[in-house]
Amino acid sequence: MASKYDFDLFVIGGGSGGVRAARVAAGDGVRVGLAEASRYGGTCVIRGCVPKKLMVYASEYRDLTQDARVYGWDIRDGPFDWPVFRQNLHTELDRLEGVYRNLLGNSGVETFDCRAKLKDKHTILLEDGTEKTAKTILVATGGYPVRPDLPNAELGIVSDDIFHLESLPKSILIIGGGYIACEFACILHGLGVEVTQYYRGAQILRGFDDEARGLVAEAMRDRGIDLHVGTNIVEMCLASEEQTPHVGSDAAMGAADDTGSQMPKEAVIAAAGPQGGPIRVKSTTGGEKIFDMVFFATGRAPSTNDMGLEEAGVKLGRGGQIVVDDHSRTDVDNIFAIGDVTDRVNLTPVAIREGMAFVETAFRDNPTPVDHDLIPSAIFTQPEMGTIGLSEEAAGEREEIEIYTSSFRPMQTAFAGREDRALMKLIVSKKTRVVLGCHIVAPGAGEMIQMAGIAIKMGATKEDFDRVCAVHPTMSEELVTMRSPTRTA
Numbered sequence: 495m496a497s498k499y500d501f502d503l504f505v506i507g508g509g510s511g512g513v514r515a516a517r518v519a520a521g522d523g524v525r526v527g528l529a530e531a532s533r534y535g536g537t538c539v540i541r542g543c544v545p546k547k548l549m550v551y552a553s554e555y556r557d558l559t560q561d562a563r564v565y566g567w568d569i570r571d572g573p574f575d576w577p578v579f580r581q582n583l584h585t586e587l588d589r590l591e592g593v594y595r596n597l598l599g600n601s602g603v604e605t606f607d608c609r610a611k612l613k614d615k616h617t618i619l620l621e622d623g624t625e626k627t628a629k630t631i632l633v634a635t636g637g638y639p640v641r642p643d644l645p646n647a648e649l650g651i652v653s654d655d656i657f658h659l660e661s662l663p664k665s666i667l668i669i670g671g672g673y674i675a676c677e678f679a680c681i682l683h684g685l686g687v688e689v690t691q692y693y694r695g696a697q698i699l700r701g702f703d704d705e706a707r708g709l710v711a712e713a714m715r716d717r718g719i720d721l722h723v724g725t726n727i728v729e730m731c732l733a734s735e736e737q738t739p740h741v742g743s744d745a746a747m748g749a750a751d752d753t754g755s756q757m758p759k760e761a762v763i764a765a766a767g768p769q770g771g772p773i774r775v776k777s778t779t780g781g782e783k784i785f786d787m788v789f790f791a792t793g794r795a796p797s798t799n800d801m802g803l804e805e806a807g808v809k810l811g812r813g814g815q816i817v818v819d820d821h822s823r824t825d826v827d828n829i830f831a832i833g834d835v836t837d838r839v840n841l842t843p844v845a846i847r848e849g850m851a852f853v854e855t856a857f858r859d860n861p862t863p864v865d866h867d868l869i870p871s872a873i874f875t876q877p878e879m880g881t882i883g884l885s886e887e888a889a890g891e892r893e894e895i896e897i898y899t900s901s902f903r904p905m906q907t908a909f910a911g912r913e914d915r916a917l918m919k920l921i922v923s924k925k926t927r928v929v930l931g932c933h934i935v936a937p938g939a940g941e942m943i944q945m946a947g948i949a950i951k952m953g954a955t956k957e958d959f960d961r962v963c964a965v966h967p968t969m970s971e972e973l974v975t976m977r978s979p980t981r982t983a
């Protein structure tokens with residue numbers, strides 16, 4: 495019997511989670527529609543993980559070429575050509591977006607290149623005014639970067655903007671101490687920008703293992719990043735406004751506010767950037783400084799504004815996130831949500847897994863909860879941090895633990911005369927011997943933690959690690975050769 499709906503499933507959002515769910519469901523013969531307001535691939539592919547990682551690679555060549563000379567290569571320093579890299583970057587992003595479009599098309603998903611919102615629990619209203627009905631709806635609209643509530647905050651850029659800059663600034667102030675702030679501090683420093691970073695808390699990368707984040711902070715400072723903790727921005731205005739009374743006074747800040755709020759966003763970015771005018775910033779510690787650019791890496795918010803969600807009965811949390819149960823089901827029985835819009839664990843591979851679990855639950859008669867326990871992740875600072883499980887602090891609160899650590903200078907950079915240190919760390923339950931957490935700060939830590947993560951997810955004990963023969967000479971061999979605990983807690 496023909497369905498009374500246009501689609502069995504309509505997905506709103508063509509990012510990692512939405513695309514995966516749509517094409518897997520379509521592969522099962524489900525009639526799927528998908529609307530994407532911007533570009534296919536979403537945050538990860540278009541303005542997140544992928545372009546960021548390519549920028550990490552670009553930024554690493556500076557040290558690599560210097561080190562290469564010690565290894566005997568006749569390599570000369572040259573300037574970094576941002577327009578060349580940016581052009582190549584966008585060519586690659588265009589290619590990847592094409593791949594995502596093809597994946598959807600080839601699996602039979604009908605796509606709509608426009609914004610979509612809910613009219614009611616079974617009706618989707620497209621931007622052009624047309625309506626589509628669906629038996630099941632999946633919201634996978636992701637999130638967006640937010641600026642702090644500060645006068646003139648529009649003068650600063652956010653992570654979406656960084657990939658489109660006309661030119662790189664000579665100096666930049668990065669606000670925040672999370673993943674994005676720390677990664678871009680390292681990237682931009684590597685590309686030759688003078689980087690200052692303000693973080694309001696006591697130590698960057700809040701929530702991660704203290705020793706590991708302490709080492710990352712130390713390495714960032716050693717490389718020349720001017721990192722200030724316990725510091726935040728309190729005022730900002732175009733430095734050209736300093737002709738007006740005293741900068742930082744109410745009059746000056748008010749004038750800058752007027753200028754900023756009337757300009758279109760692109761023009762503001764250009765004006766605040768190297769083409770236009772530098773920005774004068776006042777910090778909580780009382781100092782005033784001028785930067786070519788200010789970059790707010792102050793968190794992300796779920797994209798739920800003006801989506802018709804609450805009107806359709808979907809419950810939102812205090813942060814605007816869609817509230818879902820273990821099976822990604824909202825308060826409305828036929829509406830599900832996955833990925834960053836639900837603000838559970840905001841990582842691409844998690845959104846993909848949530849999308850797969852949703853298909854099992856909604857279309858394969860196999861209700862599948864999403865497992866959010868022991869998720870490995872990496873922070874692509876320089877050096878990288880790879881992490882899974884509990885930090886020393888969190889584990890110590892829970893039970894008696896042994897801490898195994900090895901801190902050393904990696905062979906490759908030590909040979910080149912660098913002082914960089916690596917850290918391998920295991921947190922072990924004293925009672926069960928199970929490895930509760932693993933934290934690695936080292937070049938390639940992201941690759942290593944993926945492998946260590948398999949063992950830890952399987953419930954490996956310290957003795958299981960010890961039974962594995964070392965691969966020599968590598969950095970990760972330390973993970974299986976740490977014989978006695980450094981300390982207990």
Ligand code: NDP
Binds near residue numbers: 791793841
């Ligand atoms: P985070 O939430 O990780 O960090 C936000 C930072 O901004 C925190 O240091 C926070 O401070 C600070 N902050 C928030 N509000 C203000 C304010 N008003 N003034 C000053 N500072 C402020 O967000 P990100 O944007 O860095 O990243 C978002 C998410 O994206 C991450 O949680 C992660 O899930 C994902 N991501 C993952 C990556 C990876 O896997 N490698 C890379 C990039 C992003 P405080 O600590 O005090 O709250």
